[in-house]
Amino acid sequence: MPVVCVWIPAFRLAVAGLTLRVDLDAPVILADRVERGRVVDCTLTASALGVRPGMTLVQAQAVATEARTVFADPAAGARVWSHVLDALDGASPLVEDAGLGRAFLEMQGVAGDPRGWLAAARGVLAQAGGEVAALPVRVGFGRNRFVAYAATWRGDGSACESDPAAFLAPLPLELLAPEDGVRERLRLLGVTTLGELAALPHGPFVRRFGAEAARWHDLARGCDDRPLQPRTRALRVGRTLYGEGEASSEEQVLFALRTLVGWVVDDLCAAGRRAGRLVLQLECEDGSTRELATRVAQPTAVPATLFELLRARLEGVTLEAPVVGLRLAAEELAGGGVTLSLFAASDPDPDALGVVLARLDAVLGEGKAQRARVVDGSRIERRFALEPFAVEALATKGPPAELPAPNASATLQLRIVEPRTVAVRVLDGAPRFVGTPPQQVVELAGPWRVEEGWWAPSTGEGAPLVRDEYDVCLDDGALLRIAREGPATISGAAAWSVRGVYD
Numbered sequence: 001m002p003v004v005c006v007w008i009p010a011f012r013l014a015v016a017g018l019t020l021r022v023d024l025d026a027p028v029i030l031a032d033r034v035e036r037g038r039v040v041d042c043t044l045t046a047s048a049l050g051v052r053p054g055m056t057l058v059q060a061q062a063v064a065t066e067a068r069t070v071f072a073d074p075a076a077g078a079r080v081w082s083h084v085l086d087a088l089d090g091a092s093p094l095v096e097d098a099g100l101g102r103a104f105l106e107m108q109g110v111a112g113d114p115r116g117w118l119a120a121a122r123g124v125l126a127q128a129g130g131e132v133a134a135l136p137v138r139v140g141f142g143r144n145r146f147v148a149y150a151a152t153w154r155g156d157g158s159a160c161e162s163d164p165a166a167f168l169a170p171l172p173l174e175l176l177a178p179e180d181g182v183r184e185r186l187r188l189l190g191v192t193t194l195g196e197l198a199a200l201p202h203g204p205f206v207r208r209f210g211a212e213a214a215r216w217h218d219l220a221r222g223c224d225d226r227p228l229q230p231r232t233r234a235l236r237v238g239r240t241l242y243g244e245g246e247a248s249s250e251e252q253v254l255f256a257l258r259t260l261v262g263w264v265v266d267d268l269c270a271a272g273r274r275a276g277r278l279v280l281q282l283e284c285e286d287g288s289t290r291e292l293a294t295r296v297a298q299p300t301a302v303p304a305t306l307f308e309l310l311r312a313r314l315e316g317v318t319l320e321a322p323v324v325g326l327r328l329a330a331e332e333l334a335g336g337g338v339t340l341s342l343f344a345a346s347d348p349d350p351d352a353l354g355v356v357l358a359r360l361d362a363v364l365g366e367g368k369a370q371r372a373r374v375v376d377g378s379r380i381e382r383r384f385a386l387e388p389f390a391v392e393a394l395a396t397k398g399p400p401a402e403l404p405a406p407n408a409s410a411t412l413q414l415r416i417v418e419p420r421t422v423a424v425r426v427l428d429g430a431p432r433f434v435g436t437p438p439q440q441v442v443e444l445a446g447p448w449r450v451e452e453g454w455w456a457p458s459t460g461e462g463a464p465l466v467r468d469e470y471d472v473c474l475d476d477g478a479l480l481r482i483a484r485e486g487p488a489t490i491s492g493a494a495a496w497s498v499r500g501v502y503d
Helices: 011-019 043-046 056-062 074-090 115-129 145-154 164-168 180-188 194-198 201-207 212-220 250-270 303-315 348-365
Strands: 003-007 028-031 039-040 068-071 094-095 102-106 138-142 235-249 273-282 289-300 323-331 368-375 384-388 416-420 424-427 430-434 439-452 464-475 479-483 497-503
Touching: 003 115, 003 145, 011 028, 011 039, 011 074, 028 043, 028 056, 028 138, 039 056, 056 068, 074 094, 074 115, 102 145, 102 497, 115 138, 138 145, 145 164, 164 194, 180 212, 180 273, 194 212, 201 212, 235 250, 250 323, 273 303, 289 303, 430 479
Parallel strands: 028 068
Antiparallel strands: 003 102, 003 138, 028 039, 094 102, 235 323, 273 289, 273 323, 368 384, 416 497, 424 430, 430 439, 439 464, 464 479, 479 497
């Protein structure tokens, strides 16, 4: 299988050089975020000063004080990479997205030879112009994906047309991406290149290093039978309905909408797809338009379900003029059927859930109905993340391995609230009276120290935070999470705030 690999070394740094006008010949540190950031990549001059990917931002700035620090822009990276993949469609009908900065093109059936295929891949990127043409692209050819990727390491425009084992032999083990501990163990055995690894006896090597070592041994000898996976595409199915008259009542709009939904469902069924999002555009007699987006809890192609979702989304919508045209598009298309569970009696009804979400979107706005997920964090306000509500997370994956033991007592839930100042009287270094009028603290737990940004004065970025948190039970029965920020004061007043309430 002839394969061309397109590789853009240090892709995120290259994008930063284009979008932020960064001089990549100067010492530059690319970090993921400001607070507690880590180095994502760096220029060669910064690397010479001791900067390494994975370092904390504080460590990197300490070893390379004159280096410029910039922050990665995931949105810009995704946008530029999407343009690269779109351009590569002009060189091959099958393009695999292997992650930011790397793509594989299958050239089976494409006229030409390896040199011509490499020139074609480079040519379509140059023709794309703009940011795509300015990227430092390297291309390589091989008879499988691993050999093609290795060719880009050998040099831009390298091609392996025969004897892949000899072609790979001088290359380092980094191409296999082993863990640091495995690489160090191999180095102690005198194995530093793919050729030295391929020379090891297969059986003893696999028994010593595990099942993953069998794949490494095959790749080092140039054997890679993994097929290329075509990248997913943003398909969209749309229909338009215009009449000779106008729809001035809700019933007329719904009647036309039911017909339009039927047409879209016919197109979905013909393509073997299910809709995950609906976009309805209403065109009015006065020339104005109104666009309404509706999420589908579980992608479907059932016309009744899609119609009910749209009808729920239209609730409360007021238009200034009669409707003369409808446009309906199905987006976020999913293939295949819906996975069903044998133990789904207690699972939520996705259709009913979708209608509820559509009504919430109609009242609150699109995407405002979200679910919270617990994550790790030093501050209580960072210990959750909001994500779009989806029915898949609620579906039963199979029978429980073991029924949980009955619990006679309920677990208290901490509800995070907007911080509000509270009066606290401190005795012997601990809060003893809280609120106005003061309530006595009956039970006390804490303090839990949160200290962040201690490095801020030296870097000039962010702000330091020192906070002590307590759980207090008051004599009126309230159970609160209170916190004191900054250094302790004599009275403790005006430095305290309520951060959460236990329900």
